[in-house]
Amino acid sequence: MSELSAFNAPTTEKKPEFWRWQEECWVDESKDWRSAKIITCGIDVGSVSSQCVVCVDGQLYAYNSMRTGNNSPDSARNAFKGVSVKTGLALNDLHFVVGTGYGRVNVPFSHKAITEIACHARGANYMGGNSVRTILDMGGQDCKAIHCDEKGKVTNFLMNDKCAAGTGRGMEVISDLMQIPIAELGARSFDVDQEPGAVSSVCVVFAKSEALGMLKAGYTKNKVVAAYCQAMAERVVSLLERIGVEESFFITGGIAKNAGVVKRIERKLGIQAMETRIDSQVAGALGAALFGYTLVQKQGPAKPLAAAA
Amino acid sequence: MIANYGYKDGSGDFYISIDTDKCINCPVGRACIAACPKDMFEAMVDDYDDEVVCIKAQFRKSVKYDCAECKPSAGYTNLPCTSACTPGAIKHSW
Numbered sequence: 001m002s003e004l005s006a007f008n009a010p011t012t013e014k015k016p017e018f019w020r021w022q023e024e025c026w027v028d029e030s031k032d033w034r035s036a037k038i039i040t041c042g043i044d045v046g047s048v049s050s051q052c053v054v055c056v057d058g059q060l061y062a063y064n065s066m067r068t069g070n071n072s073p074d075s076a077r078n079a080f081k082g083v084s085v086k087t088g089l090a091l092n093d094l095h096f097v098v099g100t101g102y103g104r105v106n107v108p109f110s111h112k113a114i115t116e117i118a119c120h121a122r123g124a125n126y127m128g129g130n131s132v133r134t135i136l137d138m139g140g141q142d143c144k145a146i147h148c149d150e151k152g153k154v155t156n157f158l159m160n161d162k163c164a165a166g167t168g169r170g171m172e173v174i175s176d177l178m179q180i181p182i183a184e185l186g187a188r189s190f191d192v193d194q195e196p197g198a199v200s201s202v203c204v205v206f207a208k209s210e211a212l213g214m215l216k217a218g219y220t221k222n223k224v225v226a227a228y229c230q231a232m233a234e235r236v237v238s239l240l241e242r243i244g245v246e247e248s249f250f251i252t253g254g255i256a257k258n259a260g261v262v263k264r265i266e267r268k269l270g271i272q273a274m275e276t277r278i279d280s281q282v283a284g285a286l287g288a289a290l291f292g293y294t295l296v297q298k299q300g301p302a303k304p305l306a307a308a309a
Numbered sequence: 310m311i312a313n314y315g316y317k318d319g320s321g322d323f324y325i326s327i328d329t330d331k332c333i334n335c336p337v338g339r340a341c342i343a344a345c346p347k348d349m350f351e352a353m354v355d356d357y358d359d360e361v362v363c364i365k366a367q368f369r370k371s372v373k374y375d376c377a378e379c380k381p382s383a384g385y386t387n388l389p390c391t392s393a394c395t396p397g398a399i400k401h402s403w
Contacts, residue, residue, distance in 0.1 A: 114356050115356055118356035118357070153310075154310050154356075155310055155311065156310065157311070157312060157313060158313040158324070159313070160316060160317060161370075163316070203319075242317070242324075243311075243313070
């Protein structure tokens, strides 16, 4: 019996998750929400990550960025909880909550839902200043090219959500396949003796097979990652070229943290992307919180919806 | 705002562009909605609280196929949606 149970014993060894990116919670300690006149919150429930941003008097105060769970309402609650624990803010303290992203209509305590296209434009306008005109949002499962005016109002947009190529999920797949932590992919993609050609498949499923073929053909892991970063850059550049790229170019979303893709996009466009000190992944939620601020200024504070959460 | 609905895939670009600035004060009463034989258009309030026309979500990933029967290969010389939209707000990329 004991021999049998030893044979059937489940393995406890946990498979490393190379795709798992760093969740982050940040608070601006120089500000105090208790002395603010208007406190607004933006909740961006994306297909891969969820963010909560709190703005006090139209200025970024705190954010929490984490992985989306198995349902949107819980993801929204957890995103807010992260900020709440660190700051002591309760839902009743918020004057307006705006939901955005893929799960925006399922944020239980939001007063309004606004598309992520408008929110990313508004967020990028705050992060990069009012000279930002072209925004590339490289999200978890879609990619958007956006043009905006000096106020961050969208003037033209294009979205690719039909295919995972050129999205964060595609990068996660390659990270897991190569067994390289996702945060290291960018740097590793430059550690090659010669820049390889791009992975030719536009589909992530086929690109994965092609990457395996490259490994078998003797490519190093770094070279395969470089080929994939190049393919991703080519993919999004073709999207950008459709709406036209202006000099003040800003990248939002998780992929903005991957230098391997960003530098290759810059090289192809011949334009440097603008830099920011704020986490590029929170741009959508930040834009949502800023929309909330404008709405409170116009309409006054909304009724608290604490009971919903 | 130019709103592009559709996608790009290995076979090409398939976008229906709607210039919402021309669409807001539609002089022909949103004739595009009735003109589309597939009923792909609908009116909505956008993020800036303007009432405009958009492509229904269920058609956005299949415009190439849904619009095929209105293209020249199916005998049409003009697209019903673009013909109905006299301000010229609607354009097809293919």
